[in-house]
Amino acid sequence: MPEHVTEWLSVYFDGELHGHRLRQVEEHLAECEACRAELNTLQNLSGLLHEDPLPDFPSPERFATRVSLLLPRRPIAAPENKLFEIGWWLLPVGLLASWVFISTTTLTGDMVSAANQVGLLKNISGWIASGSNASVYWSNTLEQFGVLRGGSLNWAEIIEVFTRTALPQFMLHLSIAVVYLGWLATWWARHSHQMQSLILEG
Amino acid sequence: MENDSAFNEAELVIRAQGGERSAFSELVRIHARGVFNVVYRMCGNQLMAEDAAQETFLRAWQNLPSYRRQMPLRNWLYRIAFNAGMDMLRKERRVLPNDIEDLYLTDDRPGPELLVSQQECTTLVQKAVLSLPDASRAVLVLREYEGMSYQEIADALNIPIGTVMSRLNYARKLLKDQLEQKTFLPAEADYA
Numbered sequence: 396m397p398e399h400v401t402e403w404l405s406v407y408f409d410g411e412l413h414g415h416r417l418r419q420v421e422e423h424l425a426e427c428e429a430c431r432a433e434l435n436t437l438q439n440l441s442g443l444l445h446e447d448p449l450p451d452f453p454s455p456e457r458f459a460t461r462v463s464l465l466l467p468r469r470p471i472a473a474p475e476n477k478l479f480e481i482g483w484w485l486l487p488v489g490l491l492a493s494w495v496f497i498s499t500t501t502l503t504g505d506m507v508s509a510a511n512q513v514g515l516l517k518n519i520s521g522w523i524a525s526g527s528n529a530s531v532y533w534s535n536t537l538e539q540f541g542v543l544r545g546g547s548l549n550w551a552e553i554i555e556v557f558t559r560t561a562l563p564q565f566m567l568h569l570s571i572a573v574v575y576l577g578w579l580a581t582w583w584a585r586h587s588h589q590m591q592s593l594i595l596e597g
Numbered sequence: 598m599e600n601d602s603a604f605n606e607a608e609l610v611i612r613a614q615g616g617e618r619s620a621f622s623e624l625v626r627i628h629a630r631g632v633f634n635v636v637y638r639m640c641g642n643q644l645m646a647e648d649a650a651q652e653t654f655l656r657a658w659q660n661l662p663s664y665r666r667q668m669p670l671r672n673w674l675y676r677i678a679f680n681a682g683m684d685m686l687r688k689e690r691r692v693l694p695n696d697i698e699d700l701y702l703t704d705d706r707p708g709p710e711l712l713v714s715q716q717e718c719t720t721l722v723q724k725a726v727l728s729l730p731d732a733s734r735a736v737l738v739l740r741e742y743e744g745m746s747y748q749e750i751a752d753a754l755n756i757p758i759g760t761v762m763s764r765l766n767y768a769r770k771l772l773k774d775q776l777e778q779k780t781f782l783p784a785e786a787d788y789a
Contacts, residue, residue, distance in 0.1 A: 405766045409740065411747050440773055444726070444741045447719045450643045452650075455629035462654045463622045 399423070399430055408437045490575045494568070501564055610670060614661050621661070625654050628671060631743060632678045638738040639682035641727040649685040653678040672753040675743070679735050679754065686731075725775045733768035736761055 400423045406412045407420045424430055453461070538548050606627065612620035632653050637646035656677050657664075664673055726734060735754060739745045745753065747761045754761075 402766065405769055406747075406762055409747070409765075411762075436773055436777075437769060440769060440776070441741060443718075443722050443776070447723055447726075449634060449637060452630075452633045452637075452643070452647065455626045458629045458650070459622045459625040462625050462651060463618055465651070465655060466618055466621065466658050468616075 399427065401430065401433055404430065404434050404437060408434060408441075487575060487578050490571055490578070494571050494575075497564075497567055497571075606670060607666060610661075610664070610666060613658075614664070621658055624670065628674050631671060632674055634742050635675050635678045635738055636682040636685075638726065638742050639679060639731075639734060640686055641723055645685050645689060646682075649678065649681045652681040652685070656681060668752060669749070672745075672749055675739060675745075675753045676755065683731060722776070725772050728775070729768050729771055733764045733771070736764040737768040737772075740765055 400407075400420045403412060403416060403420050407417070412420060424434065452458070537551065606624070609620045609624050613624060629650065632650045633646060636649035636653065637643065640646050640649060653674065657674055660677075664670070726737070729737065736750055739750045739753060740747075747758050750756075750761045751758045756764075
């Protein structure tokens with residue numbers, strides 16, 4: 396005779412066993428008197444539990460009236476919850492707006508810079524042209540002290556220009572993208588959890 | 598029909614979340630009996646159960662805005678009821694008589710020990726249930742007295758289904774052992 400199915404009897408008794416395991420338990424019960432007795436004990440136990448009636452509690456109507464008299468005026472947590480919900484949906488909008496603003500600013504800056512280089516901004520005030528100029532500072536300083544020269548100096552200038560212009564922009568875009576993707580992942584996790592709950596509830 | 602009542606309940610919840618007391622009172626009326634059942638089985642005392650049920654609905658009212666409607670209201674209320682019952686027990690823990698030894702328990706089989714009345718029998722079963730660990734008792738109560746599925750119990754108590762199964766198994770085994778000793782349930786020794 397196969398092994399007893401004692402550990403599954405409780406689940407079987409509750410009607411929560413399915414598929415292969417259900418068939419296995421049923422087949423075993425058909426030939427095992429000990430397990431049938433155990434199942435019978437579970438039934439008796441359940442019967443005994445149900446012999447214990449509820450005492451005379453107040454009627455639901457009376458109780459509802461009593462509770463109603465004790466209720467504070469308004470649910471307490473409402474404003475915080477609403478604020479959280481508003482903030483939750485404003486976050487991606489804010490991120491997208493920031494991204495659009497930064498991209499537009501950068502593009503405009505690049506266009507001004509390009510126009511300046513081809514000499515289209517000669518009549519425009521100096522601060523616009525100087526604002527788009529990718530000057531080098533610390534590499535020039537190092538050159539003056541004789542620390543850098545020739546090829547090393549060229550590389551230092553390239554690195555300086557890159558770290559002062561492209562890198563901050565790249566990091567800014569990357570940060571926005573990471574926060575936005577994080578929000579999307581959280582939204583997806585919440586959404587799929589809600590869908591799962593709905594499916595389980597049938 | 599069931600869908601209609603679920604729809605009505607959802608509407609009541611929305612109104613109650615907006616602060617409408619009459620809608621909440623209707624929800625109390627609908628769920629009062631279930632909550633009484635849960636807290637009474639957890640506490641084993643009518644007065645404590647009434648206090649715990651009242652506390653359950655007061656907490657529910659205060660936390661209603663944070664209630665997510667994806668979870669059935671009943672499961673959410675039973676989670677609060679379980680916690681309220683436990684708090685009440687901790688506050689007013691009474692010495693529950695543990696003297697099962699001196700009572701004889703009934704048995705369907707004929708025998709000389711059939712001496713206890715139905716009332717005593719009920720009291721002994723109640724004591725046995727109350728002697729279970731709180732976590733196992735909660736699962737047993739929701740299953741046996743409220744007829745909830747394992748998934749509903751898991752949602753209500755916020756535990757995995759596997760834990761529901763093991764706690765239920767454990768609770769039944771403890772109960773069986775206690776009651777079997779007193780010839781309350783037919784022993785299985787003959788089949789071992």
